[in-house]
Amino acid sequence: MATRMSLIQTGFMRWVGTVGMVVLLAGCAGMVTQRMGATLSSAILNQDDPETVRAGAPAYLLLIDGLIADDPQDKNMLLAGARLYGAYAAVFVDDGERALRMAKKARDYARRGLCADYPQVCKVESAPYDQFVPSLHEVQVEGLDALYVYGSAWAGRIQADSSDWAAIADLPKVEAVMRRVVAMDPEYDNGRAQLYLAVLNTLVPPSVGGRPEVGRGFFEKAIAVSQGKDLMAKVEFARRYARMVFDRELHDRLLHEVVTAEVHVPGLVLSNVLAQQEARKLLASSAEYFME
Template identity: 30%
Template structure:
Protein backbone atom coordinates (compact mmCIF):
# COMPACT_ATOMS: atom_id res chain seq x y z
CA UNK A 1 0.00 0.00 0.00
CA UNK A 2 2.85 2.41 0.86
CA UNK A 3 4.46 1.77 -2.53
CA UNK A 4 1.15 2.37 -4.25
CA UNK A 5 0.74 5.61 -2.30
CA UNK A 6 4.23 6.76 -3.33
CA UNK A 7 3.52 5.95 -6.96
CA UNK A 8 0.27 7.89 -6.79
CA UNK A 9 2.08 10.84 -5.23
CA UNK A 10 4.74 10.78 -7.92
CA UNK A 11 2.04 10.61 -10.59
CA UNK A 12 0.23 13.62 -9.13
CA UNK A 13 3.47 15.58 -8.96
CA UNK A 14 4.36 14.72 -12.56
CA UNK A 15 0.91 15.77 -13.71
CA UNK A 16 1.30 19.08 -11.90
CA UNK A 17 4.74 19.64 -13.43
CA UNK A 18 3.41 18.90 -16.91
CA UNK A 19 0.49 21.26 -16.43
CA UNK A 20 2.80 24.03 -15.24
CA UNK A 21 5.14 23.39 -18.18
CA UNK A 22 2.19 23.62 -20.57
CA UNK A 23 1.14 26.93 -19.01
CA UNK A 24 4.64 28.41 -19.11
CA UNK A 25 5.08 27.35 -22.71
CA UNK A 26 2.14 29.64 -23.54
CA UNK A 27 3.11 32.51 -21.25
CA UNK A 28 4.91 34.34 -24.07
CA UNK A 29 1.53 35.43 -25.42
CA UNK A 30 0.87 37.39 -22.24
CA UNK A 31 4.31 39.00 -22.32
CA UNK A 32 3.92 39.87 -26.01
CA UNK A 33 0.77 41.89 -25.30
CA UNK A 34 2.28 43.96 -22.50
CA UNK A 35 2.68 47.72 -22.97
CA UNK A 36 5.50 48.12 -20.42
CA UNK A 37 8.88 46.84 -21.70
CA UNK A 38 10.56 47.69 -18.40
CA UNK A 39 8.12 45.49 -16.50
CA UNK A 40 8.84 42.60 -18.88
CA UNK A 41 12.57 43.22 -18.52
CA UNK A 42 12.23 42.79 -14.75
CA UNK A 43 9.86 39.81 -14.93
CA UNK A 44 11.48 37.79 -17.71
CA UNK A 45 14.51 36.44 -15.77
CA UNK A 46 12.28 34.81 -13.14
CA UNK A 47 10.10 33.28 -15.85
CA UNK A 48 13.12 31.98 -17.76
CA UNK A 49 14.68 30.44 -14.66
CA UNK A 50 11.38 28.79 -13.80
CA UNK A 51 11.28 27.30 -17.28
CA UNK A 52 14.78 25.93 -16.82
CA UNK A 53 13.83 24.45 -13.45
CA UNK A 54 10.83 22.68 -14.95
CA UNK A 55 12.93 21.37 -17.83
CA UNK A 56 15.00 19.51 -15.25
CA UNK A 57 11.84 17.48 -14.52
CA UNK A 58 10.42 17.33 -18.08
CA UNK A 59 13.53 17.56 -20.27
CA UNK A 60 11.71 16.58 -23.45
CA UNK A 61 8.74 18.95 -23.19
CA UNK A 62 8.72 20.39 -26.71
CA UNK A 63 6.56 23.42 -25.95
CA UNK A 64 8.72 24.42 -23.00
CA UNK A 65 11.95 23.91 -24.93
CA UNK A 66 10.66 26.14 -27.73
CA UNK A 67 9.44 28.81 -25.31
CA UNK A 68 12.76 28.79 -23.44
CA UNK A 69 14.79 29.09 -26.65
CA UNK A 70 12.60 31.96 -27.81
CA UNK A 71 12.50 33.61 -24.41
CA UNK A 72 16.26 33.75 -23.97
CA UNK A 73 16.73 34.98 -27.55
CA UNK A 74 14.23 37.81 -27.17
CA UNK A 75 15.44 38.80 -23.72
CA UNK A 76 19.07 38.94 -24.89
CA UNK A 77 18.22 41.14 -27.87
CA UNK A 78 15.65 43.49 -26.35
CA UNK A 79 17.13 44.00 -22.90
CA UNK A 80 20.85 43.21 -23.11
CA UNK A 81 22.24 43.78 -26.60
CA UNK A 82 20.11 46.85 -27.29
CA UNK A 83 21.13 48.41 -23.99
CA UNK A 84 24.77 47.61 -24.77
CA UNK A 85 24.42 49.49 -28.07
CA UNK A 86 22.91 52.49 -26.31
CA UNK A 87 25.62 52.47 -23.62
CA UNK A 88 28.61 52.20 -25.93
CA UNK A 89 29.12 55.94 -26.46
CA UNK A 90 29.34 56.68 -22.73
CA UNK A 91 30.79 53.49 -21.22
CA UNK A 92 32.59 51.22 -23.67
CA UNK A 93 33.76 48.72 -21.05
CA UNK A 94 30.23 48.24 -19.69
CA UNK A 95 28.87 47.87 -23.22
CA UNK A 96 31.44 45.19 -24.02
CA UNK A 97 30.54 43.31 -20.84
CA UNK A 98 26.86 43.43 -21.74
CA UNK A 99 27.55 42.14 -25.25
CA UNK A 100 29.49 39.24 -23.78
CA UNK A 101 26.50 38.49 -21.57
CA UNK A 102 24.18 38.71 -24.57
CA UNK A 103 26.39 36.26 -26.45
CA UNK A 104 26.17 33.74 -23.60
CA UNK A 105 22.39 34.15 -23.43
CA UNK A 106 22.09 33.58 -27.17
CA UNK A 107 24.15 30.41 -26.92
CA UNK A 108 21.95 29.26 -24.07
CA UNK A 109 18.90 29.82 -26.29
CA UNK A 110 20.58 27.97 -29.16
CA UNK A 111 21.21 24.96 -26.96
CA UNK A 112 17.54 24.75 -25.97
CA UNK A 113 16.57 24.98 -29.61
CA UNK A 114 18.95 22.16 -30.52
CA UNK A 115 17.58 20.09 -27.65
CA UNK A 116 14.10 20.54 -29.04
CA UNK A 117 15.20 19.46 -32.51
CA UNK A 118 16.91 16.42 -30.97
CA UNK A 119 13.69 15.50 -29.21
CA UNK A 120 11.78 15.70 -32.48
CA UNK A 121 14.53 14.06 -34.56
CA UNK A 122 16.90 11.83 -32.60
CA UNK A 123 20.52 12.71 -33.33
CA UNK A 124 19.68 15.97 -35.12
CA UNK A 125 22.46 17.98 -33.46
CA UNK A 126 25.16 15.45 -34.31
CA UNK A 127 23.88 15.24 -37.87
CA UNK A 128 23.92 19.04 -38.16
CA UNK A 129 27.60 19.05 -37.23
CA UNK A 130 28.39 16.49 -39.89
CA UNK A 131 26.24 17.62 -42.82
CA UNK A 132 23.95 20.64 -42.22
CA UNK A 133 22.02 20.34 -45.49
CA UNK A 134 21.28 16.68 -44.96
CA UNK A 135 20.36 17.19 -41.30
CA UNK A 136 17.79 19.90 -41.94
CA UNK A 137 16.22 17.95 -44.79
CA UNK A 138 14.44 15.78 -42.22
CA UNK A 139 12.73 18.80 -40.61
CA UNK A 140 9.02 19.34 -41.19
CA UNK A 141 6.71 22.34 -41.04
CA UNK A 142 6.09 21.62 -37.34
CA UNK A 143 9.80 22.17 -36.69
CA UNK A 144 9.84 25.76 -37.99
CA UNK A 145 9.73 27.43 -34.53
CA UNK A 146 12.73 25.38 -33.39
CA UNK A 147 14.57 26.01 -36.67
CA UNK A 148 13.97 29.74 -36.38
CA UNK A 149 14.84 30.27 -32.72
CA UNK A 150 17.95 28.10 -33.02
CA UNK A 151 19.15 29.95 -36.11
CA UNK A 152 18.29 33.40 -34.74
CA UNK A 153 20.06 32.82 -31.43
CA UNK A 154 23.08 31.18 -33.05
CA UNK A 155 23.45 33.94 -35.66
CA UNK A 156 23.15 36.64 -33.02
CA UNK A 157 25.88 34.98 -30.95
CA UNK A 158 28.11 34.79 -34.01
CA UNK A 159 27.57 38.49 -34.72
CA UNK A 160 28.99 39.22 -31.25
CA UNK A 161 31.91 36.79 -31.58
CA UNK A 162 34.31 38.40 -34.02
CA UNK A 163 37.22 37.00 -31.97
CA UNK A 164 35.84 33.43 -31.89
CA UNK A 165 36.78 31.60 -35.13
CA UNK A 166 35.17 28.35 -33.98
CA UNK A 167 31.81 30.03 -33.48
CA UNK A 168 32.08 31.95 -36.73
CA UNK A 169 32.70 28.62 -38.43
CA UNK A 170 29.16 27.59 -37.44
CA UNK A 171 27.60 29.99 -39.97
CA UNK A 172 26.79 27.23 -42.50
CA UNK A 173 24.71 25.51 -39.82
CA UNK A 174 22.66 28.62 -39.06
CA UNK A 175 22.16 29.22 -42.77
CA UNK A 176 20.92 25.67 -43.30
CA UNK A 177 18.46 26.05 -40.40
CA UNK A 178 16.95 29.35 -41.51
CA UNK A 179 16.79 28.42 -45.18
CA UNK A 180 15.00 25.18 -44.34
CA UNK A 181 12.53 27.07 -42.16
CA UNK A 182 11.80 29.50 -44.99
CA UNK A 183 11.36 26.65 -47.45
CA UNK A 184 8.90 24.90 -45.15
CA UNK A 185 6.74 27.87 -44.12
CA UNK A 186 7.89 31.26 -45.37
CA UNK A 187 4.79 32.97 -43.97
CA UNK A 188 5.36 31.70 -40.41
CA UNK A 189 4.63 34.18 -37.61
CA UNK A 190 3.53 36.99 -39.93
CA UNK A 191 6.80 37.15 -41.85
CA UNK A 192 9.31 36.75 -39.02
CA UNK A 193 11.58 34.59 -41.18
CA UNK A 194 11.74 37.29 -43.85
CA UNK A 195 12.48 39.95 -41.23
CA UNK A 196 15.45 37.86 -40.08
CA UNK A 197 16.66 37.38 -43.66
CA UNK A 198 16.61 41.14 -44.39
CA UNK A 199 19.88 41.63 -42.53
CA UNK A 200 21.19 38.11 -43.08
CA UNK A 201 21.24 38.48 -46.87
CA UNK A 202 23.70 41.37 -46.62
CA UNK A 203 26.24 39.05 -44.99
CA UNK A 204 25.43 35.79 -46.79
CA UNK A 205 28.39 34.19 -48.55
CA UNK A 206 27.84 32.98 -52.08
CA UNK A 207 24.32 34.32 -52.53
CA UNK A 208 23.12 34.89 -56.07
CA UNK A 209 22.81 38.46 -57.33
CA UNK A 210 22.86 41.75 -55.44
CA UNK A 211 22.54 41.21 -51.67
CA UNK A 212 20.70 44.53 -51.30
CA UNK A 213 18.10 43.35 -53.81
CA UNK A 214 17.66 40.07 -51.95
CA UNK A 215 17.29 42.04 -48.72
CA UNK A 216 14.71 44.32 -50.33
CA UNK A 217 12.60 41.35 -51.47
CA UNK A 218 12.56 39.95 -47.93
CA UNK A 219 11.62 43.38 -46.58
CA UNK A 220 8.69 43.71 -48.95
CA UNK A 221 7.49 40.20 -48.16
CA UNK A 222 7.79 40.80 -44.40
CA UNK A 223 5.73 43.98 -44.68
CA UNK A 224 3.09 42.19 -46.75
CA UNK A 225 2.81 39.22 -44.39
CA UNK A 226 2.59 41.47 -41.32
CA UNK A 227 0.04 43.76 -42.94
CA UNK A 228 2.43 46.66 -42.40
CA UNK A 229 1.76 46.41 -38.66
CA UNK A 230 5.25 45.36 -37.53
CA UNK A 231 8.01 47.92 -36.97
CA UNK A 232 10.87 45.41 -37.08
CA UNK A 233 11.05 44.98 -40.90
CA UNK A 234 11.44 48.74 -41.36
CA UNK A 235 14.17 48.97 -38.73
CA UNK A 236 16.01 45.91 -40.03
CA UNK A 237 15.97 47.13 -43.62
CA UNK A 238 17.05 50.64 -42.63
CA UNK A 239 20.12 49.21 -40.89
CA UNK A 240 20.82 46.59 -43.55
CA UNK A 241 20.75 48.67 -46.74
CA UNK A 242 20.34 52.48 -46.47
CA UNK A 243 22.80 52.66 -43.57
CA UNK A 244 25.43 50.56 -45.34
CA UNK A 245 24.93 52.47 -48.61
CA UNK A 246 24.89 55.86 -46.87
CA UNK A 247 21.36 56.87 -47.91
CA UNK A 248 20.24 59.08 -45.00
CA UNK A 249 16.90 60.18 -46.48
CA UNK A 250 15.76 56.59 -47.04
CA UNK A 251 17.10 55.59 -43.62
CA UNK A 252 15.09 58.33 -41.94
CA UNK A 253 11.94 57.55 -43.97
CA UNK A 254 11.97 53.87 -42.97
CA UNK A 255 12.56 54.58 -39.29
CA UNK A 256 9.80 57.18 -39.23
CA UNK A 257 7.49 54.57 -40.75
CA UNK A 258 8.46 52.20 -37.95
CA UNK A 259 7.73 54.88 -35.35
CA UNK A 260 4.34 55.67 -36.92
CA UNK A 261 2.96 52.15 -36.36
CA UNK A 262 0.38 52.03 -33.59
CA UNK A 263 1.47 49.31 -31.10
CA UNK A 264 -2.08 49.02 -29.81
CA UNK A 265 -3.56 48.28 -33.23
CA UNK A 266 -2.37 44.68 -32.94
CA UNK A 267 -2.14 43.74 -29.24
CA UNK A 268 -0.46 40.38 -29.88
CA UNK A 269 2.66 42.19 -31.16
CA UNK A 270 2.54 45.22 -28.88
CA UNK A 271 5.78 44.50 -27.00
CA UNK A 272 7.74 43.62 -30.15
CA UNK A 273 6.68 46.88 -31.75
CA UNK A 274 7.60 48.92 -28.69
CA UNK A 275 11.06 47.32 -28.62
CA UNK A 276 11.60 47.94 -32.35
CA UNK A 277 10.39 51.54 -32.04
CA UNK A 278 12.83 52.13 -29.22
CA UNK A 279 15.65 51.06 -31.53
CA UNK A 280 14.25 53.25 -34.30
CA UNK A 281 14.33 56.31 -32.02
CA UNK A 282 17.87 55.50 -30.92
CA UNK A 283 19.07 55.14 -34.52
CA UNK A 284 17.42 58.41 -35.56
CA UNK A 285 19.21 60.14 -32.70
CA UNK A 286 22.57 58.90 -33.99
CA UNK A 287 22.29 59.97 -37.63
CA UNK A 288 25.05 62.57 -37.25
CA UNK A 289 27.41 59.76 -36.24
CA UNK A 290 26.15 57.18 -38.75
CA UNK A 291 26.20 59.31 -41.91
CA UNK A 292 28.85 61.52 -43.43
CA UNK A 293 26.17 63.87 -44.77
CA UNK A 294 22.99 63.34 -42.73
Protein backbone atom coordinates (compact mmCIF):
# COMPACT_ATOMS: atom_id res chain seq x y z
CA MET A 1 0.00 0.00 0.00
CA ALA A 2 2.83 2.42 0.83
CA THR A 3 4.33 1.91 -2.64
CA ARG A 4 1.00 2.57 -4.29
CA MET A 5 0.50 5.71 -2.20
CA SER A 6 3.91 6.99 -3.31
CA LEU A 7 3.09 6.32 -6.95
CA ILE A 8 -0.22 8.13 -6.67
CA GLN A 9 1.43 11.10 -4.99
CA THR A 10 4.05 11.29 -7.76
CA GLY A 11 1.34 11.00 -10.38
CA PHE A 12 -0.73 13.88 -9.07
CA MET A 13 1.95 16.36 -7.98
CA ARG A 14 1.89 19.45 -10.18
CA TRP A 15 -0.08 17.65 -12.89
CA VAL A 16 -3.47 18.34 -11.39
CA GLY A 17 -2.71 22.00 -10.99
CA THR A 18 -1.15 22.38 -14.41
CA VAL A 19 -4.16 20.83 -16.07
CA GLY A 20 -6.43 22.96 -13.90
CA MET A 21 -4.61 26.17 -14.84
CA VAL A 22 -7.29 26.95 -17.42
CA VAL A 23 -8.86 29.61 -15.20
CA LEU A 24 -12.29 30.68 -16.40
CA LEU A 25 -13.52 33.83 -14.67
CA ALA A 26 -16.15 34.91 -17.18
CA GLY A 27 -19.77 35.13 -16.10
CA CYS A 28 -19.21 37.01 -12.86
CA ALA A 29 -21.97 39.21 -11.47
CA GLY A 30 -22.04 42.72 -12.91
CA MET A 31 -20.61 44.05 -16.16
CA VAL A 32 -17.41 45.45 -14.63
CA THR A 33 -16.70 42.23 -12.74
CA GLN A 34 -17.46 40.16 -15.81
CA ARG A 35 -15.05 42.18 -17.94
CA MET A 36 -12.37 41.94 -15.23
CA GLY A 37 -12.81 38.18 -15.03
CA ALA A 38 -12.42 37.70 -18.76
CA THR A 39 -9.37 39.96 -18.83
CA LEU A 40 -7.73 38.19 -15.88
CA SER A 41 -8.40 34.79 -17.41
CA SER A 42 -6.79 35.79 -20.70
CA ALA A 43 -3.80 37.39 -18.97
CA ILE A 44 -3.05 34.25 -16.94
CA LEU A 45 -3.63 31.71 -19.68
CA ASN A 46 -1.48 33.60 -22.18
CA GLN A 47 1.39 34.47 -19.82
CA ASP A 48 4.67 32.91 -20.96
CA ASP A 49 6.51 33.65 -17.69
CA PRO A 50 5.26 31.32 -14.93
CA GLU A 51 7.08 33.34 -12.27
CA THR A 52 4.95 36.36 -13.10
CA VAL A 53 1.86 34.28 -12.39
CA ARG A 54 3.41 32.95 -9.18
CA ALA A 55 4.06 36.49 -7.96
CA GLY A 56 0.86 38.12 -9.15
CA ALA A 57 -1.91 35.59 -8.67
CA PRO A 58 -2.19 35.81 -4.83
CA ALA A 59 -3.66 39.31 -5.11
CA TYR A 60 -6.45 37.91 -7.24
CA LEU A 61 -7.04 35.06 -4.82
CA LEU A 62 -7.80 37.66 -2.16
CA LEU A 63 -9.99 39.58 -4.59
CA ILE A 64 -12.00 36.46 -5.42
CA ASP A 65 -12.43 35.68 -1.72
CA GLY A 66 -13.83 39.16 -1.21
CA LEU A 67 -16.23 38.89 -4.13
CA ILE A 68 -17.48 35.53 -2.89
CA ALA A 69 -17.92 36.87 0.63
CA ASP A 70 -19.99 39.71 -0.84
CA ASP A 71 -22.19 37.27 -2.80
CA PRO A 72 -21.81 33.70 -1.44
CA GLN A 73 -24.34 32.36 -3.96
CA ASP A 74 -22.53 33.57 -7.08
CA LYS A 75 -21.94 30.24 -8.81
CA ASN A 76 -19.70 31.64 -11.50
CA MET A 77 -17.37 33.28 -9.01
CA LEU A 78 -17.35 30.14 -6.83
CA LEU A 79 -16.21 28.09 -9.81
CA ALA A 80 -13.63 30.70 -10.77
CA GLY A 81 -12.28 30.66 -7.21
CA ALA A 82 -12.12 26.88 -7.22
CA ARG A 83 -10.12 26.84 -10.45
CA LEU A 84 -7.63 29.49 -9.45
CA TYR A 85 -7.08 28.24 -5.89
CA GLY A 86 -6.67 24.65 -7.01
CA ALA A 87 -4.32 25.44 -9.85
CA TYR A 88 -2.17 27.86 -7.88
CA ALA A 89 -1.84 25.48 -4.92
CA ALA A 90 -0.70 22.54 -7.02
CA VAL A 91 1.66 24.37 -9.39
CA PHE A 92 3.18 27.21 -7.37
CA VAL A 93 2.95 26.33 -3.65
CA ASP A 94 5.80 24.25 -2.24
CA ASP A 95 4.65 24.23 1.39
CA GLY A 96 2.51 21.13 1.89
CA GLU A 97 0.28 22.52 4.65
CA ARG A 98 -0.41 25.70 2.74
CA ALA A 99 -1.15 23.79 -0.45
CA LEU A 100 -3.61 21.59 1.43
CA ARG A 101 -5.44 24.60 2.87
CA MET A 102 -5.79 26.10 -0.59
CA ALA A 103 -6.89 22.79 -2.11
CA LYS A 104 -9.56 22.45 0.56
CA LYS A 105 -10.82 25.93 -0.22
CA ALA A 106 -10.93 25.07 -3.92
CA ARG A 107 -12.89 21.93 -3.11
CA ASP A 108 -15.35 23.88 -0.95
CA TYR A 109 -15.93 26.51 -3.61
CA ALA A 110 -16.41 23.83 -6.28
CA ARG A 111 -18.92 21.89 -4.19
CA ARG A 112 -20.93 25.01 -3.52
CA GLY A 113 -20.84 25.96 -7.17
CA LEU A 114 -22.15 22.58 -8.35
CA CYS A 115 -24.52 21.72 -5.55
CA ALA A 116 -26.49 24.94 -5.74
CA ASP A 117 -28.14 23.42 -8.80
CA TYR A 118 -27.44 19.72 -8.20
CA PRO A 119 -27.66 19.13 -4.44
CA GLN A 120 -28.28 15.42 -4.94
CA VAL A 121 -24.66 14.93 -6.06
CA CYS A 122 -23.21 16.34 -2.86
CA LYS A 123 -25.72 14.45 -0.73
CA VAL A 124 -24.33 11.09 -1.88
CA GLU A 125 -20.68 11.91 -2.54
CA SER A 126 -19.69 10.12 0.68
CA ALA A 127 -21.92 7.15 -0.09
CA PRO A 128 -20.63 3.97 -1.74
CA TYR A 129 -19.55 4.26 -5.37
CA ASP A 130 -22.63 2.48 -6.70
CA GLN A 131 -24.88 5.05 -5.02
CA PHE A 132 -22.80 8.04 -6.06
CA VAL A 133 -22.47 7.38 -9.80
CA PRO A 134 -26.21 7.50 -10.66
CA SER A 135 -26.43 11.00 -9.20
CA LEU A 136 -24.02 12.26 -11.86
CA HIS A 137 -26.58 11.52 -14.56
CA GLU A 138 -28.77 14.21 -13.05
CA VAL A 139 -26.22 16.77 -14.29
CA GLN A 140 -27.05 17.89 -17.80
CA VAL A 141 -25.13 19.98 -20.34
CA GLU A 142 -25.92 23.26 -18.60
CA GLY A 143 -24.06 21.95 -15.54
CA LEU A 144 -21.02 20.75 -17.48
CA ASP A 145 -18.63 23.51 -16.36
CA ALA A 146 -19.60 23.10 -12.71
CA LEU A 147 -19.20 19.32 -12.85
CA TYR A 148 -15.76 19.56 -14.43
CA VAL A 149 -14.53 22.06 -11.84
CA TYR A 150 -16.03 19.87 -9.09
CA GLY A 151 -14.07 16.85 -10.34
CA SER A 152 -10.88 18.83 -10.85
CA ALA A 153 -11.00 20.34 -7.37
CA TRP A 154 -11.71 16.95 -5.85
CA ALA A 155 -8.64 15.53 -7.60
CA GLY A 156 -6.61 18.46 -6.34
CA ARG A 157 -7.75 17.90 -2.78
CA ILE A 158 -6.63 14.27 -3.02
CA GLN A 159 -3.19 15.12 -4.40
CA ALA A 160 -2.63 17.76 -1.72
CA ASP A 161 -2.82 15.11 1.01
CA SER A 162 -2.06 11.78 -0.62
CA SER A 163 -1.25 10.24 2.76
CA ASP A 164 -4.98 10.27 3.48
CA TRP A 165 -6.12 6.77 2.52
CA ALA A 166 -9.77 7.74 2.78
CA ALA A 167 -9.17 10.48 0.23
CA ILE A 168 -7.32 8.10 -2.10
CA ALA A 169 -10.30 5.75 -1.96
CA ASP A 170 -12.35 8.47 -3.68
CA LEU A 171 -10.31 8.35 -6.90
CA PRO A 172 -12.84 6.06 -8.64
CA LYS A 173 -15.50 8.67 -7.94
CA VAL A 174 -13.33 11.37 -9.49
CA GLU A 175 -12.93 9.16 -12.55
CA ALA A 176 -16.70 8.72 -12.70
CA VAL A 177 -17.13 12.50 -12.67
CA MET A 178 -14.73 12.93 -15.58
CA ARG A 179 -16.36 10.10 -17.51
CA ARG A 180 -19.67 11.92 -17.18
CA VAL A 181 -18.04 15.11 -18.49
CA VAL A 182 -16.63 13.24 -21.48
CA ALA A 183 -19.97 11.57 -22.13
CA MET A 184 -21.60 14.98 -22.40
CA ASP A 185 -18.80 16.61 -24.42
CA PRO A 186 -15.73 14.57 -25.52
CA GLU A 187 -13.95 17.75 -26.63
CA TYR A 188 -14.57 19.75 -23.48
CA ASP A 189 -11.76 22.08 -22.38
CA ASN A 190 -9.37 21.09 -25.19
CA GLY A 191 -9.72 17.44 -24.19
CA ARG A 192 -8.60 18.02 -20.61
CA ALA A 193 -11.28 15.73 -19.17
CA GLN A 194 -9.87 13.00 -21.45
CA LEU A 195 -6.43 13.81 -20.04
CA TYR A 196 -7.67 13.41 -16.47
CA LEU A 197 -9.01 9.97 -17.39
CA ALA A 198 -5.71 9.06 -19.04
CA VAL A 199 -3.69 9.91 -15.95
CA LEU A 200 -6.14 8.28 -13.56
CA ASN A 201 -5.75 5.01 -15.47
CA THR A 202 -1.95 5.17 -15.48
CA LEU A 203 -1.24 6.28 -11.92
CA VAL A 204 -0.19 2.79 -10.87
CA PRO A 205 1.08 -0.35 -12.66
CA PRO A 206 -1.31 -3.10 -13.78
CA SER A 207 -0.19 -5.25 -10.84
CA VAL A 208 -1.94 -2.87 -8.44
CA GLY A 209 -4.93 -1.93 -10.57
CA GLY A 210 -3.59 0.36 -13.27
CA ARG A 211 -4.95 0.13 -16.81
CA PRO A 212 -2.21 1.55 -19.04
CA GLU A 213 -3.81 0.63 -22.36
CA VAL A 214 -7.07 2.28 -21.35
CA GLY A 215 -5.00 5.29 -20.34
CA ARG A 216 -3.21 5.29 -23.70
CA GLY A 217 -6.53 5.50 -25.48
CA PHE A 218 -7.49 8.56 -23.47
CA PHE A 219 -4.08 10.19 -24.03
CA GLU A 220 -4.46 9.76 -27.77
CA LYS A 221 -7.97 11.20 -27.69
CA ALA A 222 -6.82 14.20 -25.65
CA ILE A 223 -4.03 14.93 -28.12
CA ALA A 224 -6.39 14.57 -31.06
CA VAL A 225 -8.96 16.94 -29.57
CA SER A 226 -6.38 19.75 -29.20
CA GLN A 227 -4.76 18.84 -32.54
CA GLY A 228 -1.52 18.34 -30.66
CA LYS A 229 -1.45 21.94 -29.45
CA ASP A 230 -1.94 21.08 -25.78
CA LEU A 231 1.63 20.06 -25.01
CA MET A 232 0.85 18.86 -21.50
CA ALA A 233 -1.06 15.92 -22.95
CA LYS A 234 2.10 14.69 -24.69
CA VAL A 235 4.24 15.22 -21.59
CA GLU A 236 1.89 13.16 -19.46
CA PHE A 237 1.59 10.50 -22.18
CA ALA A 238 5.37 10.13 -22.03
CA ARG A 239 5.63 10.32 -18.24
CA ARG A 240 2.67 8.13 -17.27
CA TYR A 241 2.35 5.62 -20.09
CA ALA A 242 5.65 5.38 -22.00
CA ARG A 243 7.70 5.11 -18.83
CA MET A 244 5.34 2.57 -17.33
CA VAL A 245 5.59 0.23 -20.34
CA PHE A 246 9.28 1.07 -20.96
CA ASP A 247 8.74 2.41 -24.46
CA ARG A 248 11.67 4.79 -24.85
CA GLU A 249 11.04 5.42 -28.55
CA LEU A 250 7.54 6.72 -27.84
CA HIS A 251 8.74 8.57 -24.73
CA ASP A 252 11.51 10.49 -26.46
CA ARG A 253 9.51 11.18 -29.62
CA LEU A 254 6.67 12.76 -27.65
CA LEU A 255 9.03 14.90 -25.57
CA HIS A 256 11.07 16.07 -28.54
CA GLU A 257 7.81 17.13 -30.18
CA VAL A 258 7.01 19.16 -27.07
CA VAL A 259 10.36 20.96 -26.75
CA THR A 260 10.33 21.97 -30.44
CA ALA A 261 6.67 22.99 -30.53
CA GLU A 262 5.23 26.49 -30.66
CA VAL A 263 3.99 27.39 -27.18
CA HIS A 264 2.07 30.53 -28.08
CA VAL A 265 -1.33 28.97 -28.64
CA PRO A 266 -4.16 31.21 -27.38
CA GLY A 267 -5.44 29.90 -24.07
CA LEU A 268 -2.60 27.37 -23.68
CA VAL A 269 0.55 29.51 -23.44
CA LEU A 270 1.19 29.12 -19.71
CA SER A 271 0.36 25.44 -19.73
CA ASN A 272 2.61 24.86 -22.75
CA VAL A 273 5.55 26.70 -21.19
CA LEU A 274 5.21 24.55 -18.08
CA ALA A 275 4.95 21.47 -20.31
CA GLN A 276 8.21 22.32 -22.06
CA GLN A 277 9.95 22.71 -18.72
CA GLU A 278 8.77 19.26 -17.65
CA ALA A 279 9.67 17.74 -21.04
CA ARG A 280 13.28 18.89 -20.79
CA LYS A 281 13.59 17.37 -17.32
CA LEU A 282 12.17 14.05 -18.50
CA LEU A 283 14.46 13.95 -21.55
CA ALA A 284 17.47 14.66 -19.36
CA SER A 285 16.70 11.56 -17.28
CA SER A 286 15.61 9.33 -20.17
CA ALA A 287 18.84 7.32 -20.60
CA GLU A 288 19.12 6.67 -16.88
CA TYR A 289 15.45 5.70 -16.56
CA PHE A 290 15.47 3.27 -19.48
CA MET A 291 19.00 2.03 -18.64
CA GLU A 292 20.19 1.95 -22.24
